[in-house]
Amino acid sequence: MELNNQLKALADKIEQLKNQIETEESTKHAFVLPFINLLGYDSFNPTEVVPEFTADLGLKKGEKVDYAIFNDGNPVMIIECKNWKEDLNIHNSQLARYFHVTHTRFALLTNGVEYRFYTDLDETNIMDQKPFLEFNVTNLKENTIHEISKFHKSNFDIDKIVNNASSLKFTKEIKKIINGELQEPTYNFVRLFAGQVYSGRLTERIMEEFSELVKKAFNQTISERVNDRLNSALNKETEKQQEEELEEEEEISKVITTEEELEAFRIVVAILRRKIVINRIVHRDTQSYFGILLDDNNRKPICRLHLDGNKKYISLFDQNKNVQREQIQSINDIYSFEEQLLQTIDYYEHEQ
Template identity: 70%
Template sequence: MELQNKLKAIATKINQLKDKIDTEESTKHAFVLPFINALGYDTFNPLEVVPEFTADLGLKKGEKVDYAIFQNEVPIIIIECKHWEENLDNHNSQLFRYFHATKTRFALLTNGINYRFYTDLEHANKMDAKPFFELDITKIKDNEVHEISKFHKSNFDVNKIVNNASALKYTKEIRKCITEELTEPSYDFVKLFANKVYSGRLTEKVMHEFTGLVHKAFTQTLSEKVNDRLNSALNKEAENQQLDTIEVIEEDNRIETTEEELEGFRIVVAILRRKLSIDRIAYRDTQSYFGILLDDNNRKPLCRLHFNGSKKYIGVFDEVKKETKELITKLSDIYNFEERLLKTINLYED
């Protein structure tokens, strides 16, 4: 969650500042260094993040890579940076030389927006021509955050990343092939399906006809799959809403909301209004507890008041939405949970 928030903050900063960034050096300071810092490395420690790291190879001297990240006095990642407007396709050969000279296992080529991660899956100590993982930080997805987290200082494990890199690389390549075949089916792809359904001779005319049929069939199949998933999700949501309504109707007949619960609610609102508008904070009283919700959604609980017994409790939620009941002796004790209540908002506000 923390890494995801930091990456989103960098993306926001990029969108705000990129048109004012005129140099490669500015790109490094504004975009790349915050990324390195988000991964848990101290950009102010020259023993951990080394700028202008020497990567001489043979007789060729004066070769320097923009940054090298060290762990236990060994370079674990080298980073080559370009201006944010530059196309990275023109620069991997330079990084290839640095990779061989430094003996690192990971190289990163970036313009501060696009990030390409390389290793040596095909030949030991020789950087692969294609990255095993790449992303656009301004359009980052949850699964990409998960992959990035493996490079965090607290998680970094060379063997685990390398083992996973192979699956990432070839999955990416296969997906690219699938996309190309769906967009413009190749002769071999069309022939594969034509042989399965057509018993005649595959002449040029027949193949031309089947090219259109294969493209149409795959388009329709994908469309149907997407519609099925959407309909399934909508039906499930409708069922859940119906069950919620039935549950509320059944409980409403046996529920009495007390002034003490309402006063507790007002205290919680006073705390949460620092981060939320009041109209987003709602309550639902049940037989078991008095629930305080975000956006009147019972899947977004902010806290619960358990005031129906001889002792009073406030139920607060952790990062996995597990409730912990805490004893309170008076209503003003709710203020003691201010920090935890405000933190709960982050579960739903990404």
């Protein structure tokens, strides 16, 4: 939950500041370093975060990657940063070269808004062409936040992340294919369904008809599933409310209002009737106390009476609704608190 809130705060910061950020260096300090920090790494600790990490390429010396994250003294992830306005697609090859020479397991390409995590699933020590985790930090889904949490210092486990990366990568690619087919079904996709429901020859005209039918059927199916889930959630909420109401009714049924409590209520009414009409004064009995309210409003308690035990009490309320509990010997002692009770009515009347 904490990571969720931190990511939301970073997203809000990005939306507020991005139009004032002009350079790559400003992007690093305003957006990327805070992201590194919320993963649990101290960007000011050179044993955890090394800026300008050396990534010499053969004879080409002096090559540096923007940041390297260290864990147990070893670099586990390199980070290449770009200006938040830049398109990341043109920078993959540069990061791939750094990945090869630094021998890390993970590489992150980011412009502070978009984040792309890579590893070497296809070939050892050769960065994959496609990221296994990709997201826009200003538009995060719950399952993505769960994946980000795996990179937190407290959770970091190379083997677990790598094993899960393959699933993430292929799932992402499959979802892209599904979305593409839903928007514009391919010939083979349409044929897959048309061949199972149409017994005639699949001519070009028939395939065109089925292209629209397949798209329509999928959209309706998705819509129906969403509605089913919403209805299910609403039904559960209704059931919960009904259960709560039943519990409340059962609790009320256990409450027995005594004649002494009703007599105490009449005393309070007698005190307050000089200031307000009596039908505004209402009592509610509970298992814990006998409450007296103004306008039948829980937010306007006048007093509470505790008369069932060996000792009797009256609870009074000040302007801030702080409770003052006083012991009484009998309900006739309620008259002693006439001034406080009238003052409580004044508090509520002045609020209006």
